[in-house]
Amino acid sequence: MLLLAIETSCDDTCVALLRDRPPGAELLAHRAASQAVHADFAGVVPELASREHMRLIGPLLRAALAAARLDLGDLEAVAVTSGPGLVGSLLVGVSFAKALAYARRIPVVGVNHVEAHLAAVLLDERAARPKPPFIGLVASGGHTEIVRVLDWGRWELLGATRDDAAGEAFDKVAKLLGMGFPGGPALSRAASSGRAAAFDFPRAWLDLERGGLDVSFSGPKTAVKLFLDRRGWPERPVDPIERARFVADVAASFQEAVVEVLAAKVLEACSRTGVRGLVVAGGVAANPALRARLERDAGPRGVTLHLPAPAWCGDNAAMVGMAALHHLRRGERSRYDLPAVPNLDDWDGFYEAAR
C-alpha cells in the first residue's frame, strides 16, 4: 500500500509518502515547511497559519511525489492529523486529505497527533520496536500527555499537564532569558554549559507518591520569572562572562526541574501499571538532558526505553503515516466527513471498518 500522510496541526506543513512494509514502513519522501522558521515574525496568527498551510500544501505534495517518482494516481490511501491542534490549521490538512481521497476513491484515515508522535519511534528500522502495552509520554510545545498504549491505535490517557506544556515552559523561560521564541532548543544548548544545581526551582510533584501522573510547569516557570526579577535581570549581571554563566545556570537549573519531574512521572506510570516498555516522543524528547536522564533511570527500574531519533521528535508527516498504517492494516478507515477535532478531550476514533 502506498500512503500519503499530511500534518498541519500547528505551525508546520508536512507531507510524506510511505510504502507499507510490515512491521514497519518504507519512507519514500518527506517534505516540510515551518512557519516558525520561514516567517519573518516570531509568532503565528491563526488565519495566516491556515493560509500558509493552504499555500504550501500543494507544492509540498508535488515536490514529494516528484522526489519519489510517483504521481497522484499511485496513491492508495491518505492519512492526516485530524486532532488535536489549532482548529484552522487542522482544517486545511483534513479538508485537503478528504478531497483528495474522495476524488480518487481511496481511504482517508484521521490520525491522533499524540498517537502519531509515539509512532515516530517506528521510523528507525534499525531500532528495537516497542511492543504494546507500553507507557507513552508526548512532550512538546503544545502537549504533555502520559498514556498507556494497549495496542497501536488503542490507548488511554493516564496524566497530562494541568497548565503549560513542557515545551511551552521551556520556550517561555527561554524568552525571559532573551533567547527569542520558540527558544526551547536554545535553552537546552545554554543549559549544557550550566550547573543544574545552581538554583533550586520548585518541582510540582502533584501526588506522585500516590500515583498522581498529572504534571504542572506553570509554577516552576513563574518561579524563574520572579527569581529573575529579584536578581535584577535583564539589567544584571552586567559583566558579559558573569552574564553568560548566569543564563547557563538558570537554563540548566530550570531544565533539571522539568526533566526530573517528567522522568519520575513516566517511570511511576510504568511501575503503577506494571508495564515494562516506555516511549518518549514529541519535540521535548529531543532534549539531550531528558534523553540522558531516561537512559540512566529506566534500566535500573526494569523499564525498556524507546526514543525516536531527534529528527523525528518534532512535528512531521512520516509519523502520521506510520500511525495510520496500524489502522489501515486492521481494515479501519475514516469517513469522508471526518471532522477536525481541536481538543484531545473530544477525541474519538472516528474510524469505521472498510467496506
Add this chain to the structure above:
Amino acid sequence: MWAAWTQGEEETRALAARLAAGLEPADVVALIGELGSGKTRFTEGACRALGYAGRVRSPTFVLVHVYRGRLPIYHFDLYRWELPGASAELAEWEEWMDGGGVSFVEWADRLGTALPERAILVRLAHAGGERRRVVVEAPPDRWARLRPHLPPGEEAGETATREAAGAPPPREEG
C-alpha cells in the same frame, strides 16, 4: 475600576468564579498580566462557574481552546501574537467573540487598539510570592451587571476610565 488582592491561586480562581456568574453571551474578558500572574488560573476559575469541569490549560501553542460550559467558552492566548498590524487578521476571531459564547483573552494587551470596546479588563500583577493584585474595569453597562457578583474591593468613582488604571504594562521580555 475595582481592585483587590488574592492570596494564591485558589483565591484567584474563586474571584474569577464570582465574576463569571455575571457574564453573558458575547462578553469578552481581556486578561492582562505578566508571565505567571494567574491568567490561566483566572480562566479556569471562571470556567468552573460557567459549568465546564474539564481541563483548562494554557492555549499558548494552539492559540485558542473551546470548552463547552452552559455557554460556549473561547479561551484565547495571544502570547505568540507578534505580527505588527495583525488586526486585519482579527475578523475571524471577532466572529467567535460576537457569537453566543464568552471569550477569555490572555495577553489581550497585545491587541492594542484592536481590543473590543466592550471588553471587561482584568489586570493581574505579581504582588510578592503567591499574592496577586487584581484590577477589574468594564464599560458602565457591563460593570452594572458584574458589580453585584464581586466581593467588596477598592473602587474608584464612575469617572474611572481605561487610562485611570494606567497604560498596559510594558512587555517584560521586550
